[in-house]
Amino acid sequence: MLLEHQRDLTPGDSNSKQVIIRCDNISKEFNTNGKSFQVIQNIDLEVVENEFVVLFGPGQCGKTTLLNVIAGLEQPTTGTVEVNGKRVEEPGADRGVVYQTTALFPWLTVLGNVEFGPSVRGINKKERRERAKYFINLVGLKGFENHYPVKLSGGMKQRVGIARAYCNDPVVMLMDEPFGHLDAQTRYMMEDELEKIWQRERRTVVFVTNNIEEALFLADRIVLLNNCPTSIKTEYRINLPRPRSYVDPEFLRLRQAITEAMDKSL
Numbered sequence: 101m102l103l104e105h106q107r108d109l110t111p112g113d114s115n116s117k118q119v120i121i122r123c124d125n126i127s128k129e130f131n132t133n134g135k136s137f138q139v140i141q142n143i144d145l146e147v148v149e150n151e152f153v154v155l156f157g158p159g160q161c162g163k164t165t166l167l168n169v170i171a172g173l174e175q176p177t178t179g180t181v182e183v184n185g186k187r188v189e190e191p192g193a194d195r196g197v198v199y200q201t202t203a204l205f206p207w208l209t210v211l212g213n214v215e216f217g218p219s220v221r222g223i224n225k226k227e228r229r230e231r232a233k234y235f236i237n238l239v240g241l242k243g244f245e246n247h248y249p250v251k252l253s254g255g256m257k258q259r260v261g262i263a264r265a266y267c268n269d270p271v272v273m274l275m276d277e278p279f280g281h282l283d284a285q286t287r288y289m290m291e292d293e294l295e296k297i298w299q300r301e302r303r304t305v306v307f308v309t310n311n312i313e314e315a316l317f318l319a320d321r322i323v324l325l326n327n328c329p330t331s332i333k334t335e336y337r338i339n340l341p342r343p344r345s346y347v348d349p350e351f352l353r354l355r356q357a358i359t360e361a362m363d364k365s366l
């Protein structure tokens with residue numbers, strides 16, 4: 101059944117906004133001990149400026165691999181990725197990444213971690229400190245600038261990870277289950293915070309999750325992936341007003357419909 105939200109999903113159809121991420125016929129095979137294992141099969145995906153796209157699909161279907169290909173951490177076996185018109189061949193500062201467990205430098209403070217990227221890029225101290233403080237503030241960590249990571253909770257570490265990625269002024273944010281390790285209450289809070297941050301500091305986002313509530317809370321568009329080797333099963337434009345309510349009847353209806361669609365792809 102075609103949901104109302106699945107209409108208008110041809111690439112480039114999103115109000116004619118500029119395409120920022122273009123994945124063209126991506127396939128990925130891993131070779132382990134002489135055996136090849138296909139994880140991604142012929143994915144075409146376009147993400148337009150400031151769009152929040154969620155990659156949603158069954159466990160181990162290949163979501164992280166696809167994100168890593170966009171990040172330049174994995175090379176596709178066939179196909180190409182472009183970000184802002186530039187071919188992706190390796191990781192780059194134009195792509196900020198946030199992972200499930202954020203690897204912060206333990207010997208640097210919150211401020212040191214957040215301004216690390218701009219300092220490597222040669223941004224002068226005054227400018228990078230101002231930027232770092234702005235983003236530390238934005239993620240709700242004002243007052244923790246001089247704390248070391250070991251003193252921070254899991255949620256606070258993820259906030260630092262988000263501030264660090266933003267501080268490097270990326271064109272796109274790539275987020276791989278950034279709240280997957282948090283307890284349920286903190287996770288809801290962080291989803292809410294991320295939505296607010298994104299409303300203030302718009303970026304093109306690709307966010308990986310296997311949590312349907314999280315996907316519906318955050319996405320402009322949910323890309324539902326098939327089981328491994330993964331391909332795009334279908335897509336849903338999520339037009340619910342923001343901030344969203346987890347108990348809104350339309351939210352619940354979509355939650356059920358998308359969950360059922362995913363179950364069929366298992």
Ligand SMILES: Nc1ncnc2c1ncn2[C@@H]1O[C@H](COP(=O)(O)OP(=O)(O)OP(=O)(O)O)[C@@H](O)[C@H]1O
Nearest residue numbers: 130132139158159160161162163164165166310328
């Ligand atoms: N470097 C690698 N070498 C070999 N196989 C790999 C490699 N990276 C991932 N895989 C395999 O590819 C498949 C997809 O993994 P991937 O982590 O991309 O899926 P996922 O959908 O993100 O999983 P999850 O929902 O558990 O986060 C898995 O079977 C995994 O074991």
